[in-house]
Structures are given as C-alpha cells and as structure tokens.
Amino acid sequence: MRAQSEDAARRPEEATPSSLGFRMPAEWEPHERCIMGWPTRQRIPVPWSDQHMLALATHTLLAHAIAKFESVLVIAAPGEGAAARSYLGGDVEVVELPIDDYWLRDSGPLFITHPDGRRAVADFKFNSWGGKYEPYDDDAAIGERLAEYLGVQRFAAPMVLEGGAITVDGEGTLITTESNLLNPTRNPELTRDEMTRILEDYLGVRKVIWLPGGRGPEEDPDTDGHVDGVAAFVGPGRVLAHMVAEDHPDHERMLENKRILETTTDALGGPIATIPFEVDAGPLQFNDASFVSPYINFYFANGGAVVPTLGTADDEAVLDKLRDVLPGREVVGVPCPVIYYAGGGIHCATQQMPATPRREQSTA
Amino acid sequence: MRAQSEDAARRPEEATPSSLGFRMPAEWEPHERCIMGWPTRQRIPVPWSDQHMLALATHTLLAHAIAKFESVLVIAAPGEGAAARSYLGGDVEVVELPIDDYWLRDSGPLFITHPDGRRAVADFKFNSWGGKYEPYDDDAAIGERLAEYLGVQRFAAPMVLEGGAITVDGEGTLITTESNLLNPTRNPELTRDEMTRILEDYLGVRKVIWLPGGRGPEEDPDTDGHVDGVAAFVGPGRVLAHMVAEDHPDHERMLENKRILETTTDALGGPIATIPFEVDAGPLQFNDASFVSPYINFYFANGGAVVPTLGTADDEAVLDKLRDVLPGREVVGVPCPVIYYAGGGIHCATQQMPATPRREQSTA
Numbered sequence: 001m002r003a004q005s006e007d008a009a010r011r012p013e014e015a016t017p018s019s020l021g022f023r024m025p026a027e028w029e030p031h032e033r034c035i036m037g038w039p040t041r042q043r044i045p046v047p048w049s050d051q052h053m054l055a056l057a058t059h060t061l062l063a064h065a066i067a068k069f070e071s072v073l074v075i076a077a078p079g080e081g082a083a084a085r086s087y088l089g090g091d092v093e094v095v096e097l098p099i100d101d102y103w104l105r106d107s108g109p110l111f112i113t114h115p116d117g118r119r120a121v122a123d124f125k126f127n128s129w130g131g132k133y134e135p136y137d138d139d140a141a142i143g144e145r146l147a148e149y150l151g152v153q154r155f156a157a158p159m160v161l162e163g164g165a166i167t168v169d170g171e172g173t174l175i176t177t178e179s180n181l182l183n184p185t186r187n188p189e190l191t192r193d194e195m196t197r198i199l200e201d202y203l204g205v206r207k208v209i210w211l212p213g214g215r216g217p218e219e220d221p222d223t224d225g226h227v228d229g230v231a232a233f234v235g236p237g238r239v240l241a242h243m244v245a246e247d248h249p250d251h252e253r254m255l256e257n258k259r260i261l262e263t264t265t266d267a268l269g270g271p272i273a274t275i276p277f278e279v280d281a282g283p284l285q286f287n288d289a290s291f292v293s294p295y296i297n298f299y300f301a302n303g304g305a306v307v308p309t310l311g312t313a314d315d316e317a318v319l320d321k322l323r324d325v326l327p328g329r330e331v332v333g334v335p336c337p338v339i340y341y342a343g344g345g346i347h348c349a350t351q352q353m354p355a356t357p358r359r360e361q362s363t364a
Numbered sequence: 365m366r367a368q369s370e371d372a373a374r375r376p377e378e379a380t381p382s383s384l385g386f387r388m389p390a391e392w393e394p395h396e397r398c399i400m401g402w403p404t405r406q407r408i409p410v411p412w413s414d415q416h417m418l419a420l421a422t423h424t425l426l427a428h429a430i431a432k433f434e435s436v437l438v439i440a441a442p443g444e445g446a447a448a449r450s451y452l453g454g455d456v457e458v459v460e461l462p463i464d465d466y467w468l469r470d471s472g473p474l475f476i477t478h479p480d481g482r483r484a485v486a487d488f489k490f491n492s493w494g495g496k497y498e499p500y501d502d503d504a505a506i507g508e509r510l511a512e513y514l515g516v517q518r519f520a521a522p523m524v525l526e527g528g529a530i531t532v533d534g535e536g537t538l539i540t541t542e543s544n545l546l547n548p549t550r551n552p553e554l555t556r557d558e559m560t561r562i563l564e565d566y567l568g569v570r571k572v573i574w575l576p577g578g579r580g581p582e583e584d585p586d587t588d589g590h591v592d593g594v595a596a597f598v599g600p601g602r603v604l605a606h607m608v609a610e611d612h613p614d615h616e617r618m619l620e621n622k623r624i625l626e627t628t629t630d631a632l633g634g635p636i637a638t639i640p641f642e643v644d645a646g647p648l649q650f651n652d653a654s655f656v657s658p659y660i661n662f663y664f665a666n667g668g669a670v671v672p673t674l675g676t677a678d679d680e681a682v683l684d685k686l687r688d689v690l691p692g693r694e695v696v697g698v699p700c701p702v703i704y705y706a707g708g709g710i711h712c713a714t715q716q717m718p719a720t721p722r723r724e725q726s727t728a
Contacts, residue, residue, distance in 0.1 A: 086674075
C-alpha cells in the first residue's frame with residue numbers, strides 16, 4: 001500500500017480519484033453539511049434588482065429548512081457577509097468568498113470520499129452553462145477556493161461539468177443527459193466516450209447512463225436539460241422520473257428517458273425501477289414566468305428531503321407523493337418561486353459535503 | 365364571593381374588566397402564544413401585488429423566528445389557509461378566519477388576565493386607523509371571532525383603540541399618544557378624560573400617560589403616531605424611547621416625549637427611567653419608500669425579543685444595543701423591509717396571548 005501511495009504521489013497528474021479509490025457518494029448518504037451561495041446583487045440575467053429581497057428571504061427560508069437536518073455553510077460575495085448574517089441568523093455559518101452567482105450545485109466542486117476516511121473534491125471546469133452569463137471567473141474558481149477553505153484535496157477534472165448534470169447512486173452508476181453534455185458549448189473537443197471515461201475516472205463510477213435530455217428550453221432555458229430537472233436517484237436501483245402530460249412538448253423525451261432507464265441496468269447489474277412523477281400542480285404565474293412543477297429538484301438532507309414548492313394549496317399533495325417515495329425521511333417544502341424564476345430549484349442551489357466515511361472513524 | 369359574581373352576571377353591561385379584577389399584562393410576561401395575520405391578496409393601499417410573495421416569505425421568517433420562543437397561531441383569510449401552511453410548515457398553527465388585513469396588533473383584541481386564572485379579551489372598536497382603508501368589517505369583527513375561537517370571555521370596549529397605540533407595564537401604567545387617540549378620526553365623541561377612564565376600566569390600569577406623539581407622517585403615514593413606533597415599556601419603570609437627530613422633523617416631539625416620561629411617575633408612584641434609543645442605521649431604499657429605523661417596533665416573546673431589521677450590515681450593532689437593554693433575553697432580528705413598506709413592524713404584526721396566570725395553576 002505504501003509503495004502504491006508513493007507512486008501516486010510521484011505522478012499526481014496521472015492519479016485519478018478513481019484509481020486512488022475515491023467515489024462520489026449518493027446524495028442520501030450522510031452529509032457533514034450543505035453548502036449554499038448567497039444571492040449577490042450582481043445576479044444576471046433576470047431583472048434581479050426588483051426581486052432581490054425576495055431572493056434573500058427565500059434563501060433564508062431554504063437555509064433554515066436545511067439547517068434543521070444538517071449544518072449549512074453559506075458563501076457570500078466579499079462585502080455581503082454581514083447582510084447575509086442579518087438574514088440567516090446565528091444557526092447558519094457564513095463565509096465570504098468571491099462568487100459571481102450562487103448556484104453551487106453547478107459551479108461548486110463535487111465531493112468524493114475514500115474508504116480510508118479522506119474526502120476530496122472532483123473539481124470540474126465551469127463555463128457558466130456554456131458561456132451564457134458573464135462574468136464567471138469567480139464561479140469557475142470557487143471549487144479551488146472552497147477546497148482550500150475546507151482543507152480537502154482537489155482533483156482538477158479536464159472537462160466542463162455542472163453538478164446538476166449528473167445524479168449518482170453511490171454504487172458506481174451515474175445518469176446524465178445528452179442534451180447537456182453533448183451540447184457543443186460544453187466540451188466540443190471531447191467525444192461522448194471520452195467524457196464517459198473522465199466521469200468514471202473522477203467520480204469513481206463504472207457505468208454512465210445517457211438519457212436524451214431534460215426539460216425543454218421553455219421551462220429550462222439555462223441548463224440545456226440538466227438531469228436534475230427530470231430524474232433523480234432516490235435509492236439504489238430507484239429513479240424518480242419526471243413525466244408530463246401528452247400535450248406537453250417534453251412528453252416524448254420523458255417517455256424515452258423512462259424507456260432507457262427501464263431497459264438498462266445499473267453498475268451492479270441490477271434493474272433500475274423508475275418511479276413516474278407526474279405532478280398536477282401549477283402553473284403559478286410570477287412576473288413574466290410561468291411555474292410548472294419544480295418539485296423534483298429537491299435536496300436530500302440528513303434524515304429529510306427539502307423540496308421546492310409553489311407556495312400554493314397544491315403543494316401538500318405533491319409532498320405526500322414524495323413521502324411515499326422517500327419512506328423514513330421527513331419531507332418538507334420551501335416555497336421557491338423566485339429561485340425557479342432565477343433559473344433553478346433547491347437542488348441547483350445546494351451542494352452536499354459528505355460526512356467523513358465511517359471506516360476512518362472505526363480506525364481513528 | 366358567590367353573591368358578587370351573581371351580581372356581576374345580572375348586570376354584565378356595568379361590569380368592566382377592571383371592576384372584575386382583570387388587568388392587561390406587560391408584553392414581557394409569559395405568553396401562551398403569539399397571534400399573527402397572514403398577508404392577504406386584498407391588502408391595500410400599497411401596490412401590494414408585486415410584493416406579495418416577499419410579504420409571504422417575510423411573514424414566514426417572522427413566524428418561524430417567534431416559534432422558536434413560543435407557539436404561533438396564524439390567521440389566514442378563508443381560502444388562503446392551505447397556501448399559508450405551505451409557507452409556514454408544520455410548526456405553526458393556521459386557522460382561517462375572515463380578515464381584511466393582517467395587523468393583528470391593531471385590529472385584534474387585547475388580552476387581559478384575572479388572578480383567578482381566567483383570561484379574557486378587551487375588544488376595542490377598530491375603524492381602520494381612522495377610516496383610512498376600506499373595507500374593514502372583518503378586521504373590526506376579528507376580536508369577537510377570535511375570542512370565540514379561543515374560548516375566552518370578551519368585553520366590548522366602547523371606544524376605538526388600536527393595540528399599537530398603547531404600551532403597558534402590567535402594574536397599572538399605560539402610555540399612549542395624543543397624536544393618535546386625540547385625532548378626530550378615532551373617538552370624536554369622547555374627551556381625553558373619558559378615554560382615560562375607559563382605558564382604566566377595560567385594561568385594568570390606574571394611570572394613563574399621554575405623550576404628544578409618535579413618528580411624523582413622513583415615516584408613519586398610517587397610525588397618526590402610535591406609541592409603538594417611538595416608545596416601549598421594557599420593564600417596570602423602564603421605557604425605551606426613540607430619539608432622532610437634531611435635523612429630523614420629529615426631533616422636538618421626541619424630546620418632549622422624553623421630558624414627560626422623565627418628569628412623571630408610574631402607577632406605583634415610582635420614577636420612569638427613559639433609555640434613549642437613537643439608531644445610526646439606514647436608510648434603506650425599497651421601491652418608493654425609505655427605511656429609517658424600524659427596530660423599536662419589536663416583539664417580546666418568551667425568553668426573547670424579535671426585532672425588525674433592515675437586513676444590512678447595520679443591524680448587528682443595533683441588536684447589540686437592544687441586548688444591553690434586555691438582559692437575559694435572546695434578541696434576534698428578522699429583516700422586514702416589506703413589512704415596513706406595508707406600514708408597520710413586527711410589533712404591529714403580532715399580538716400576544718398571555719399564559720394562564722399562575723394562581724389558577726396552583727389551585728387547579
């Protein structure tokens with residue numbers, strides 16, 4: 001073992017996380033904390049100024065909801081920490097680090113763990129969803145800064161990837177979408193097979209499942225169809241799959257996603273049960289935007305799930321559906337119209353840092 | 365005792381709460397719960413529609429902050445209860461009762477207690493701050509409906525009074541303002557002495573202190589200068605007194621308020637210590653409104669104080685000042701620009717229901 005470690009240390013550029021034994025845990029595995037960004041006044045492209053206070057209040061509700069399950073660390077742009085603390089109160093940790101925007105799921109690093117107890121980050125390149133919003137220098141650098149702040153090793157992955165573009169089962173399986181990763185604005189120099197290989201190398205997965213796509217541009221104009229808008233691993237061999245009515249423009253694509261999931265196997269060779277998730281809620285009108293069903297973009301917290309809702313009488317029935325899907329978890333809603341308006345949901349706005357793997361604790 | 369009770373029962377119209385032994389406790393005495401209203405879509409007169417979601421999110425933050433100290437009951441207009449529950453979550457009780465607006469401090473009944481353990485309400489007339497906003501039928505009736513819902517006796521007081529127009533020490537002293545209660549839109553048929561007598565009869569106080577006025581119409585266009593915008597009993601013989609800089613239009617009036625407090629005595633004959641509260645924070649611009657210092661309009665909760673803040677870096681220093689004034693209490697802030705924008709603060713938006721007086725508990 002020692003010889004192997006020294007060998008890896010001599011050639012760090014060749015030692016991928018996977019070869020070293022790291023893997024990305026499933027989101028439902030224990031977290032040390034949740035990391036969020038604080039909405040900055042520089043947020044683009046929506047007319048943010050007139051909804052900035054609503055964004056601050058909503059992110060506070062969100063941070064408080066998550067803080068009932070696990071610690072929350074909020075990253076505020078330099079100079080905005082004190083105001084963030086005024087909103088968030090004493091139960092949430094705030095740190096100032098340069099950020100352009102606050103979608104830590106996409107800009108932030110992905111945490112990986114090692115059986116020996118180490119945690120590290122797989123830090124993929126971030127190019128602002130294919131260069132959609134400028135500037136993004138600080139968001140592209142947040143992985144490195146956060147790794148330094150948290151004192152964890154960083155592996156720089158040679159590929160653009162937003163965290164919302166993947167969902168993993170923690171047992172070697174990853175699901176992504178062609179609409180996002182094969183979009184020429186992401187990694188035009190890489191083939192699909194090369195990207196598959198990099199995902200395997202940096203996230204410790206052994207099987208990558210490619211779905212055709214996520215939501216269409218009407219509902220998701222920013223991400224080119226992140227998987228976290230349409231599908232989520234909710235357990236080993238179990239995927240919650242967004243479904244829409246027949247007259248919806250995404251109908252055929254959602255059916256195709258489901259068909260692929262149902263006819264493939266996971267990394268362990270087992271079947272994948274798809275749980276259709278069609279929501280009869282909304283739309284809710286908000287300024288010039290129309291809300292459909294943000295619910296699938298939820299966040300697993302320790303012992304719970306924090307779900308973006310519309311803040312209407314429709315919510316409770318949907319939360320009850322999710323309670324059936326997530327037995328044993330406390331499922332709570334946070335009305336998030338402004339987050340959706342800004343381009344995402346609760347999953348997009350959060351990033352889990354896994355707890356220290358158990359083996360270290362048993363050998364410590 | 366029995367004969368006296370029967371006598372009172374025979375002539376209920378003559379039995380005032382004071383004659384029966386009721387009194388209004390100070391806000392810092394133990395509460396059973398806090399009662400709040402849920403912002404309805406019918407709110408007037410501000411251009412509320414474009415800030416309605418911010419109002420909902422902010423009232424949720426407020427209810428959650430108070431719920432850390434005591435139970436919270438939120439009154440939602442009929443049909444809006446499910447949406448309110450979606451925001452508020454499971455830790456806050458929601459009941460649907462007809463309301464026009466949500467300022468329960470002013471529209472709601474004032475709770476009074478009896479040494480034998482009974483609680484009742486002194487239900488003053490409400491005319492929407494002198495008829496400023498129509499309709500107000502349901503707000504005028506909320507005292508009766510709430511008494512019925514809570515199962516407590518109701519005494520209908522023959523006088524218009526908003527709860528924000530008074531502050532009491534629980535030991536027989538009440539402070540109000542001439543600018544509000546002597547305004548001809550409130551009780552033109554009553555003299556100052558007659559009003560004093562009614563306050564004594566229905567709230568169990570023995571001394572009414574009249575201050576000249578509250579904030580001027582620039583900062584407080586709705587209440588005609590409620591005392592809860594400029595002064596608050598913070599303990600027996602201790603009044604926190606809002607002060608402003610020399611160039612402020614309210615400067616002379618605030619000095620006069622302070623002078624009166626310092627040269628009078630409370631109901632027990634003791635001096636009243638005034639604690640000057642001049643805040644160097646804000647203004648914060650919000651739409652067409654300019655925030656000055658909402659802080660004094662805070663709410664005493666069990667073991668704490670919940671303070672309206674600006675949501676800026678200025679807040680923490682002001683909260684520290686209040687911590688000095690309220691030793692032993694946990695002082696927390698809730699950023700409330702939209703509540704201020706709508707015309708009030710946290711005190712205006714809340715109403716305490718006192719805990720059952722101790723004597724009943726000892727004889728139960």
